[in-house]
Amino acid sequence: MTIQANQANQAGQQGIASNTVDEFLVTPESEVTPLLSVVMPTLNEEKGIVECIDRIKTAITELRVPTEIIVSDSSTDATPQLARERGATVVTPDEPGYGYAYRYAFDKARGEYIAMGDADTTYDFEMIPQLLEPVQNGDADICMGSRLEGEIRDGSMPPLHKYVGNPLLTRFLNTFYGAGVSDAHSGFRVFTKDALETLELKTTGMEFASEMIMEAGANDLTIEEVPIVYHEREGEETLDSFSDGWRHVRFMLVNAPDYLFSYPALLLVSVGAVLMSLSIARLSIGGVNFGIQTMVGGSLLTIVGYQVWTLALFSSIAANPINKPEGVLVGMIREQFQLEHGASIGILATAVGVLYLGSVFTQWLLAGEAALPSATATLLASTVVVLGIQTVFGSFFMSMLADSS
Secondary structure (H helix, E strand, C coil): CCHHHHHHHHHHHHCCCCCCHHHCECCCCCCCCCCEEEEEEECCCCCCHHHHHHHHHHHHHHHCCCEEEEEEECCCCCHHHHHHHCCCEEECCCCCCHHHHHHHHHHHCCCCEEEECCCCCCECHHHHHHHHHHHHCCCCCEEEEEEEEEEECCCCCCHHHHHHHHHHHHHHHHHHHCCCCCCCCCCCEEEEHHHHHHCCCCCCCCCHHHHHHHHHHHCCCCEEEEEEEECCCCCCCCCCHHHHHHHHHHHHHHCCHHHHHHHHHHHHHHHHHHHHHHHHCCCEECCEECCHHHHHHHHHHHHHHHHHHHHHHHHHHHCCCCCCCCCHHHHHHHHHCCHHHHHHHHHHHHHHHHHHHHHHHHHHHHCCCCCCCCHHHHHHHHHHHHHHHHHHHHHHHHHHHHHHC
16 A cells, blocks of 8 residues: 555544644554554664654654554663653564564564664654655665765764775675665665565674665665765764674675685686696796796696685585575586586596606606606696596585585
């Protein structure tokens, strides 16, 4: 049901004539089904909770639709009491964590639309109508308030977050997951209940903000942004710049195995193969002579790259990342892999390399233990042996992972 239709329905069928917020605020005792649920997690936010609820009430007055305010509280101060006194529904999560507080409250939310934001006065909840409009009109599944496209008030965000942390994390998220947003870690968002139900949200900490956008991108949900004003917070800061920032980066990487494994592996193997080829050909480019030293480097890069690439294979079987590996070779092997095929290829490669090394060793003995016939070719054969052995044991490991998944 649209907001406009709901307003007409409420006015016509229930005889609502007053424009006061009390007519539309759905309290815990009310039997009215809310159209909008506003969710805030709180941890000792007694200095800011009243102002946040007052801002939400201003938005409710403008929207004129039944709205519930849900405070997901883990406080030891007066936060829950202050919230209840102002008509909010207070729920207490049974586990700790910023993300879990949201997930717990989302399960309690009854609205067709859900708004979320922190209860520290940094977000201007009076702008809920602006964020709700594109979602309600069907132009977006999620609408976010962009601080970086709006106004960041003095003292509201440390320079490290404003100029480095948030832009960098947003760039990572856009690159890895195609989110296409300007401020990926803004916590002020509005979305439909249907959109929420498509997201497989599992995290419990600060990385929850990233997970929502990553899941939205993986599920092809439409995200719009509205510039907002970001205010200075009331109360004690609970965000740890480096540990919480690292949690975001770690979560993004482990859920994007192509960027974590496949692409670095491709780069390593490519550089290694080029170095070995130039070394075998004994070329000289720009005064650089390619010989035994570069052959060793190329061999090491190729072996390491192949090992990293096998990790992409293993992760595609053992894990369920949000952004699954999309490489053609990884996908083909994952879908058609059989232990016997992988082990046979590995054994064949190992045998070829061992045979060549054996012939070299024989020539060396017959020549009276003189210098090796070709050091670069010997290194190439040794590299093939190592890759073959890795393939054999990797095939058995993949089979074990597949059987246990």
